[in-house]
Amino acid sequence: MTVTQQASAHGTERGLPRLSRTEMKAVGQVRKRGPLSRTAIAELLDTSRASVTSIVGNLMEMNVLTEVGHGKSDGGRRPRLLDINAGLGFIAGVDIGATSVDLALADFRGEILERRSDVADVRTAPDQLLNTINDMVSEMLNQHGADDSHLLGIGMGVPGPVHFPTGVLIRPPLMPAWEGFPIKDFLRDRFPNARPVVDNDVNIMALGEASVGGGVGLDNFFYIKIGTGIGCGIIVDGEIYRGSDGCAGDVGHICVDYNGPICHCGNAGCLEFMAAGPAMAEKARLAAKNGEGKLLAKALKDKDGQLTSVDVGEAAAAGDQAANKIIEESGRMIGGVLAGLVNFYNPKAIFIGGGVSNIGHQFLSTIRQATLRRATALSTRSLQIDYSKLGSDAGVHGAIWLAIENTFALA
Ligand SMILES: [Zn+2]
Structure with a gap:
């Protein structure tokens, strides 16, 4: 059979x-x-x-x-x-990022059968992007001799605040057109036997790390995503902690400088506004313009004025002092906030993912030092701080894991 x-x-x-x-x-x-x-x-x-x-x-x-x-x-x-x-059937895991979408088709043990990625603009209308995603899922099912009716679960991570019980986005800054859109109903229309579940992208990454990454066997840990923004997935007693409204872990707007620049949320000196990818890129652009970083200036010229945090990492690895300083400033601010979280929660490990985790080891070691320096001795005695073991696969693994759990929970 x-x-x-x-x-x-x-x-x-x-x-x-x-x-x-x-x-x-x-x-x-x-x-x-x-x-x-x-x-x-x-x-x-x-x-x-x-x-x-x-x-x-x-x-x-x-x-x-x-x-x-x-x-x-x-x-x-x-x-x-x-x-x-x-x-038992097929499961789809979908991780929607600001500029890309990662998908996988899996069996009921969470084993990935096929993996795909594509560019995607999350600012497009939800039905348009979801139709593209649904078509890709259908294609993967067909590749495995199945059709839309054989999909029994679908897990989706989105880069915005999600009301978990309904799977609806609430005031998502990156994707305003999705406000209130019934994602689950839309997915069910296409895959009638699939039980959909929608969660915030950082939560599904934390679940991925818990199910097949560095968090296997750990009951209490954080997953920190550092990219355009900064967010934290919290695993408590082996389960994701969402808080009372689903937005637990929104650490990007913790203040690191009361006299700092005004964040898009309206407050001064938010961590993500001062330390995440765009802040690093902007500091690098200024350093290049001011003649402080020769390698940064070269990168700025080569890339038509568009620098990213990865360019900063490459310049630092090649010895650019200005790039080094930018990485250390970001790492220290992030480590300072993590120290507070560690004192408060005492996790066993912190795994760091997201686009900025691709900029090299110096960033990780600065975060480690800053966290260990500020947190209490007992809370850091056996604390592990590492980059995510799953890299860009954390989201799809977590989406699959959550989808299987959801399928059984409602069965
Ligand atoms: Zn803010």
Whole structure:
């Protein structure tokens, strides 16, 4: 039986079987820690082996769980291991950035089957951009012998504040045309069996890091995205923390200089206005014009007056002192804010992603030093600060992870 036949033969009219609360808990443990034996599931759910045997029996009958081999023996017979049935259906993960879109098609274990990227302008009308994305998802499904009806979950990250229960953007500065647009309904019109979920881009990146990146096995950590803006995804006890209105982690507007320049939010001296990619590029442009950075001046000329933070990183690596100073200033401001967050929350790790994480090691080491210098000794004793292990893949991995979770949660 092919993957798609399995999915349609065992799914309900909505694509997935309905699960009881206990079945959902068992599935959740297998997703997070699988493959697992029946005994291990019983221990994790704090229930009897007999009741787990019955739960697992139902889940196997519904084709949600499948046996994938044997584990180590602890004296008796080797236990049979259970995992999510990868062939239950297809999942799409979409990460919309300000100027690009990253997509992936995955199976139910989160294994990526196909990955695509394209340029995209997030300022275009939502139906236009979403139609382009939907067409790409359909193409990927077709490549794998499936059609739109075989997509059972779709996770989407967007660069703006999201009201999580409805998946609607609220006053998104980068994409004003999307205000109030019913993204989930639009996706459901195209993929009738898919359960859509929409979240802020930084949250899905943090979830990606938690599911397959440096955060695997860590219960408490931050994911900091530094690009055009600065945002923070917060993992608490293994789950994303969204706050009461869905905008937790908006650290870009923490003040680092009360006498600083006025940010687009109207306040003075916001971290992202002073330290993120555009601020670094603007400082580099000024340094080049003032004759302070020879390599920056050359880059400015070569690139027709358009510098980015990556150009600053390259100039610094080649020995440009002005570029070095710009990187250190940004790193110190970001590290200073992180120190406050570390004192407040005591995470095990901080992973740094986003476009500005591509500018080299000096930026990371400045952030590290500034954080460690200011935070308390106990909170930094075992603190790890690193670039994201997943780079630009963090978003799609997180979108897939969230989509699978959402699919089971509502089943
Ligand atoms: Zn601001």
